[in-house]
Amino acid sequence: MRSNLEPRAPWGLKLAALLCVLFLHVPLLLIFLYAFTTEEKSYQFPPPAYTTKWFAVVWERQDIWDAIWLSVKIASIATAVALVLGTLAAAALWKSRFIGKDYISLLFILPIALPGIITGIALRSAFNVADIPFSMWTIILGHATFCIVVVFNNALARFRRLSGSMIEASMDLGADGFQTFRYVVLPQIGSALLAGGMLAFALSFDEVIVTTFTAGTGVDAKTLPIWMLDELIRPRQRPVTNVVAIFVMCVTFIPILAAYYLTRDAEHTAGAGK
Amino acid sequence: MFGRDFKMTLSNATVAVRFQDVSRHFGNVRAVDAVDLDIARGEFFAMLGPSGSGKTTCLRLIAGFEQPTSGHIEIFGETAEGVPPYRRAVNTVFQDYALFPHMNVLDNVAYGLMVKGVDRNQRLAKSEEALKLVALAGYGSRKPGQLSGGQRQRVALARALVNEPKVLLLDEPLGALDLKLREQMQVELKSLQRKLGITFIFVTHDQGEALSMADRVAIFNEGRIVQVGRPEDVYERPQTRFVADFVGSSNVLSPDFTKACGLGANWSSLRPEKIRVLSAKEKAARDVVSFPAQVTSVHYQGAITRINTRVKGDQVLSVSAPAAGLALGDKLTLAWPRSAMHVMGGEA
Amino acid sequence: MSDHVISDARGGLFRRISDWIFRRPNAFLILLFLPPLLWLGVVYIGSLLALLAHAFFSIDEFSGFIIYEPTLSTIAQLFNPANFDVILRTVLMAAAVTIAAAIIAYPFAYFAARYAKGKWKALFYILVMLPLWSSYLVKVYSWKLILAKEGIISWVAAKLHLTWLLDALLATPVLGGPSLSISYFGTFIVFVYIWLPFMILPTQAALERVPANLIEASSDLGGTPGQTFRHVIWPLALPGLIAGSIFTFSLTLGDYIVPQIVGSSAFYLGQAVYTLQGTAGNIPLAAAFTVVPILIMFVYLSIAKRMGAFNAL
Numbered sequence: 011m012r013s014n015l016e017p018r019a020p021w022g023l024k025l026a027a028l029l030c031v032l033f034l035h036v037p038l039l040l041i042f043l044y045a046f047t048t049e050e051k052s053y054q055f056p057p058p059a060y061t062t063k064w065f066a067v068v069w070e071r072q073d074i075w076d077a078i079w080l081s082v083k084i085a086s087i088a089t090a091v092a093l094v095l096g097t098l099a100a101a102a103l104w105k106s107r108f109i110g111k112d113y114i115s116l117l118f119i120l121p122i123a124l125p126g127i128i129t130g131i132a133l134r135s136a137f138n139v140a141d142i143p144f145s146m147w148t149i150i151l152g153h154a155t156f157c158i159v160v161v162f163n164n165a166l167a168r169f170r171r172l173s174g175s176m177i178e179a180s181m182d183l184g185a186d187g188f189q190t191f192r193y194v195v196l197p198q199i200g201s202a203l204l205a206g207g208m209l210a211f212a213l214s215f216d217e218v219i220v221t222t223f224t225a226g227t228g229v230d231a232k233t234l235p236i237w238m239l240d241e242l243i244r245p246r247q248r249p250v251t252n253v254v255a256i257f258v259m260c261v262t263f264i265p266i267l268a269a270y271y272l273t274r275d276a277e278h279t280a281g282a283g284k
Numbered sequence: 285m286f287g288r289d290f291k292m293t294l295s296n297a298t299v300a301v302r303f304q305d306v307s308r309h310f311g312n313v314r315a316v317d318a319v320d321l322d323i324a325r326g327e328f329f330a331m332l333g334p335s336g337s338g339k340t341t342c343l344r345l346i347a348g349f350e351q352p353t354s355g356h357i358e359i360f361g362e363t364a365e366g367v368p369p370y371r372r373a374v375n376t377v378f379q380d381y382a383l384f385p386h387m388n389v390l391d392n393v394a395y396g397l398m399v400k401g402v403d404r405n406q407r408l409a410k411s412e413e414a415l416k417l418v419a420l421a422g423y424g425s426r427k428p429g430q431l432s433g434g435q436r437q438r439v440a441l442a443r444a445l446v447n448e449p450k451v452l453l454l455d456e457p458l459g460a461l462d463l464k465l466r467e468q469m470q471v472e473l474k475s476l477q478r479k480l481g482i483t484f485i486f487v488t489h490d491q492g493e494a495l496s497m498a499d500r501v502a503i504f505n506e507g508r509i510v511q512v513g514r515p516e517d518v519y520e521r522p523q524t525r526f527v528a529d530f531v532g533s534s535n536v537l538s539p540d541f542t543k544a545c546g547l548g549a550n551w552s553s554l555r556p557e558k559i560r561v562l563s564a565k566e567k568a569a570r571d572v573v574s575f576p577a578q579v580t581s582v583h584y585q586g587a588i589t590r591i592n593t594r595v596k597g598d599q600v601l602s603v604s605a606p607a608a609g610l611a612l613g614d615k616l617t618l619a620w621p622r623s624a625m626h627v628m629g630g631e632a
Numbered sequence: 633m634s635d636h637v638i639s640d641a642r643g644g645l646f647r648r649i650s651d652w653i654f655r656r657p658n659a660f661l662i663l664l665f666l667p668p669l670l671w672l673g674v675v676y677i678g679s680l681l682a683l684l685a686h687a688f689f690s691i692d693e694f695s696g697f698i699i700y701e702p703t704l705s706t707i708a709q710l711f712n713p714a715n716f717d718v719i720l721r722t723v724l725m726a727a728a729v730t731i732a733a734a735i736i737a738y739p740f741a742y743f744a745a746r747y748a749k750g751k752w753k754a755l756f757y758i759l760v761m762l763p764l765w766s767s768y769l770v771k772v773y774s775w776k777l778i779l780a781k782e783g784i785i786s787w788v789a790a791k792l793h794l795t796w797l798l799d800a801l802l803a804t805p806v807l808g809g810p811s812l813s814i815s816y817f818g819t820f821i822v823f824v825y826i827w828l829p830f831m832i833l834p835t836q837a838a839l840e841r842v843p844a845n846l847i848e849a850s851s852d853l854g855g856t857p858g859q860t861f862r863h864v865i866w867p868l869a870l871p872g873l874i875a876g877s878i879f880t881f882s883l884t885l886g887d888y889i890v891p892q893i894v895g896s897s898a899f900y901l902g903q904a905v906y907t908l909q910g911t912a913g914n915i916p917l918a919a920a921f922t923v924v925p926i927l928i929m930f931v932y933l934s935i936a937k938r939m940g941a942f943n944a945l
Contacts (some may be wrong), residue, residue: 019747026739033736034763034828037774040784044777053780055787095668102664114665117672124929125886127902128680128922131909135686135919136679140846155676163337176351179382181369183396183447186650189654197386209765216767218889222906238769242776254653255770270758368654373637450637503755 038259045252053248064249074254077237084146084233085214088153089161090211093203094265095154104169115268119163121156129155130223137224149233152224153217157210164206164273168199205272208265212231216262296361300325300451300483301346308341315341317507318355323500325360328477328484330494333504334530339487342504343453344484347376360450370399375444376453379460383428389415389439390424396447414446417441417476420474434465441473445480454486458493470497491531493520496587503527520555521626528553528628533602535559541599542627545573551628556590556604558624562617574619577601579610593618684926686919690781696913706916710924715904715917719924722901725816726884729823730831730877736824737876738869744832760836772893775822779813779894786811802813809896819895823884830879838872874936881932885925901925903911914936 019027045064047057054061068074099118103111121129133152142148172195180190218235225231232240241251301323309314316338323329331339344350345357348369357364359374375396383392390411390567391398397407415421418438428436437457446453455471458466474497476483488494495515502512503526511523522528525536533551535546542552562574577593580600591603591610601618610616653660688702709715744756763771778784788800802808802815809815842865850860888902899907901921908918 019743023739023743023747025898027743030736030740030828030832031759033825034759037771037825038763038766040777041770041774044942052782053777055777055784069734075817095671099668102661102668106661108929114669117667117677123675125882125902125925127886127888127905128683128926130920131894131905131918132676132679132683134909135683135915136675138915139682151675153300155672158672162668173380173382175378175380175382176384178369179349179376179378179384179400180395181349182347182374182376183399183443184370185395186368186370186397186647188646188650189399194384212765216769218769219887223909234810235767235769238773239889242769242773251773255767255773258767259770262765262767263762266761267758270761361635362638364638366655367638369637370650373639402910 011076041252041259044245045249045256047249050247050249064247064253067247068250068257071250073232074234074237074250077232078257080146080230080232081215081234084149084153085211088150088157088214089207090100091150091154092157092161093207096158096206096210097199097203099158099162100165100169103166105174119159122159123235126156126217126219127223130220133220134223144224144231146230148224148226149221149231152220153214156217156220157214160210160213161203161206164209165199166204168202169272172198178271203274205269208269208272212262212265216258217283289346298324299358300327300360301485302356302358303342303345304356304358306342306345306352306357308338308345308350309353310477314507316345316352319507319509321502321509321512323483323485325483326481328474328497328499329486330498330501331485331487331504332489332491332494332501332531334489337504338507339502339504343376343455343485343487346451347374347453348372358545371450373447374451374453375447375449377437377440377444377456378455379456381428381440383436383439383443385428387428388424389420389426389428389431392428392439393424393443393446395443400447411446414442417445420444431460433460434469437461437469441476445482449482451483451485454484456488457486458488458490466493473497495531503530505530522553523628525551525553525628526627535601537625538599540595542625544596545625546622547625547627552625553628554601554620554625556602557588559601559603559605559618561591561603561605561610562619571622572619573622573625574617577616577618579614579616580611582610606624657732683919684923686916687923689916691914693918698916706920707923709917710920715921718899718901718904719921721898722885723928725820725822725823725900726881729827729884730819730880732820732824733828733880734835734873734877737828737835738873741832741836741839741863741872742869745836745842746844758908760829760832764833768826769889771826772822772890775818775825776813779811779818779821781811781813783813813894814896816898819891822890822894823887826890827880827883829874830883831873834875834879835869835872838869838875842868872938874939878932880930880934882925882929885928 012213044053044057046062047054047060048059049057068073103115103118133148135154137144137148143232157281176194176198177190181187185193216235217233218239221233221236222239225233225236238251238254238258241248241254245251299322303321306316306319307314319338319342321342333339341350345352346359346364348364348367348371352365359372364372375472384395387395390408393411393414394407397410402410412421412424415424418441420438420442423431423435423439428439431439437460440457454475457473458469461469473484473611486494486498495518498515500507500512500539501515501518503518504510505526511518511527513521518527518531522531522534528534528536532555534555537552537554539549539551543549543630545552575595577595579591580594581592583590583592588604588606589610591605593601593603593616595601595618603618686698687706688704690701690703690706691697691700692699710719739744744753744760748756780786786795786798789795798812801817802811807816809818812818812821846864846868847860850864852858855863886902888900891898891900891903901924905918905921908921909913
């Protein structure tokens with residue numbers, strides 16, 4: 011009885027794993043299927059007939075374009091803020107030792123550890139108390155809060171792989187702090203920052219919960235996920251939502267896959283340099 | 285104060301690095317404790333000691349990575365404390381080489397010149413020259429990851445030397461190399477230093493390396509310098525038991541035993557290779573000490589065999605002898621000239 | 633090159649700043665920390681504390697204004713039958729989702745950790761990462777399609793002549809409903825689906841840390857696969873499952889979108905908070921509700937920490 015040593019998995023385990031993969035992916039594939047259905051009033055399966063006209067419909071819809079543009083603006087600015095603040099936080103925590111460091115690192119992951127609804131309502135009541143009118147900027151503020159965490163984690167992981175003597179070597183060869191950052195530190199953490207930035211962008215682009223709390227009611231409150239949420243609660247042309255869903259999936263998948271390859275390749279090169 | 289008597293009195297014009305009562309404390313740990321030291325210009329100087337003895341911290345104080353807690357450091361007569369590393373004409377070869385993995389070899393070597401603003405053609409030409417100096421001409425376009433350990437070491441050397449430093453610091457530079465390469469690099473480093481005439485300061489825990497390469501050696505223990513001198517001085521005439529033991533594993537003889545050999549009641553040291561194994565009919569000559577001994581262990585080491593023996597009382601002596609066919613428990617007579625014994629100071 | 637070993641203080645602005653940083657490393661550290669600390673420490677933590685403070689205020693029934701006087705009456709309101717129902721329902725749902733996710737995640741994680749090699753391993757990783765990171769709303773939406781009365785589940789049930797089973801399921805008292813997408817079953821399935829990757833990743837990481845030779849040692853000492861699993865693999869994988877459960881539990885507690893889109897009209901904690909702060913304008917009670925998940929998670933995290941789950945994160 012040494013089945014654990016055999017390289018082949020028991021068929022029951024294989025089947026369970028396969029079912030799990032199907033469970034994870036079939037729903038996403040159905041989104042694609044329903045984008046081509048001719049039925050727009052219900053979710054009838056199988057679709058009675060297929061058409062590509064919904065893509066053209068989406069192309070013509072100004073409200074969707076406005077929502078996309080708003081989401082892109084918010085995600086870009088939130089990512090930019092997060093890149094600066096997250097990198098600063100990682101640089102400061104890397105190598106420094108002081109009392110209470112653990113609490114500070116906990117603080118930097120709290121916005122992701124707590125449910126989004128708590129972050130959202132906390133910020134909302136703070137805006138109310140401080141009499142800040144809701145706008146695109148309040149959404150950005152909310153998004154940046156959790157985007158910082160993503161950048162921080164990525165940057166810190168890479169900083170930790172950066173050999174400390176590299177910075178000393180640069181200073182030793184005559185480079186001041188700024189030159190060392192530009193020529194030695196930045197090139198080596200660059201890909202981690204890019205990956206962190208992409209993940210932050212994807213997160214912000216997709217965020218609903220924090221957005222509903224930090225957004226006002228006007229046109230500059232309707233990000234793409236908020237638009238989708240409205241469609242889910244009060245469906246109109248259902249296949250249009252599917253086309254938008256496909257678009258959202260692509261916008262988030264690409265940066266996530268890119269971030270995966272960026273951080274994976276870096277492990278090889280950083281290891282070889284030592 | 286202990287240690288001050290090691291200070292060679294050099295005139296200011298010949299001092300490369302001067303430590304005056306320098307301490308560096310990390311919390312309660314006295315990594316460097318009241319060190320006085322003069323290193324001469326053009327000297328090949330070794331700092332030798334076990335790990336944690338303060339030798340690397342001393343090197344980092346010279347490079348500027350650490351600042352002294354107290355005391356005064358001069359480099360070529362100029363005050364060094366408070367001066368950042370990038371303002372010092374001192375360069376370092378790091379233990380892990382610290383080559384920049386995202387740059388090719390040539391850009392690594394040219395880095396120091398680039399940040400100083402030397403124009404591109406000039407700095408690349410100088411860097412090529414530096415690579416030629418360390419026998420790596422033509423390797424410029426490779427990445428550090430594609431080089432062997434020995435080659436990376438040479439790149440690190442070229443990267444430091446291209447800046448024409450007044451002092452070159454080497455932190456255990458040969459530690460990561462295998463034995464054969466290490467011996468070859470020892471010879472090359474030594475001849476390079478002669479050719480360039482730059483002051484080399486070299487940190488190592490390998491006494492063989494220190495003795496074979498350095499003009500002078502400082503031996504560190506617990507943050508202090510316990511002895512400074514030429515290699516033959518520290519080897520032949522250790523001033524403390526620590527030095528005798530650390531440099532070439534001498535036999536350390538107790539005051540009682542030293543007295544029994546006809547010298548004063550002090551600790552003394554005796555090198556294993558000075559001891560002879562007498563055959564039964566041989567008679568000890570005048571001024572030769574001889575004792576009966578019993579073999580406690582035999583370690584075959586190729587060219588020689590190291591034999592540990594027990595002599596009179598608890599005294600243990602180890603002997604380096606050509607392979608002699610001795611076995612555990614054998615009785616024999618050991619003899620050595622009295623002049624081979626070196627009597628140490630009363631302390632430690 | 634100059635004759636001086638130490639170059640003097642000339643140089644541009646950058647070099648002067650560098651010198652300043654070199655002489656005052658601690659001041660520089662504080663400067664680095666200041667912006668992120670201001671943002672997270674003051675804006676974020678400040679808002680959180682302000683919110684929690686509201687739980688100890690109350691609201692004037694008639695005017696709807698907040699009375700800024702410390703009181704425990706708002707907290708006490710949580711124990712009204714209606715409010716307590718919401719809390720209980722949410723906690724039970726979170727527990728059920730966590731257990732189901734663990735049961736589904738384990739075989740997958742075990743397979744990926746022990747049997748998948750090289751390229752397959754990378755593929756499995758991506759197969760989990762994609763659903764994890766893909767749009768939350770899209771995922772919820774996909775289940776609305778599947779669970780709809782005219783959707784794929786009903787179709788499959790009809791094809792397999794199992795419509796009676798589906799009907800029986802929907803006829804279950806309390807848990808059932810007119811269709812899967814308006815029942816507790818629906819909410820449950822969607823929650824499990826959405827948080828499943830958060831359970832798989834830490835479990836797989838924990839299983840990967842079980843050295844293969846430990847398993848060999850166990851079977852070498854005569855352990856049957858069952859014994860090996862119970863005494864070697866399970867205890868070592870447990871921290872991973874607990875780490876995963878932190879996510880599934882906490883995320884279910886705080887979610888209010890899923891029950892809004894797929895489910896009966898029964899309220900969950902997140903929805904209660906959302907409506908209370910929004911249309912009802914009762915910030916104190918909303919704040920009191922948010923104290924519940926924070927407290928639950930605090931207790932949960934301290935238990936998890938004691939069981940060594942943090943190393944598996």
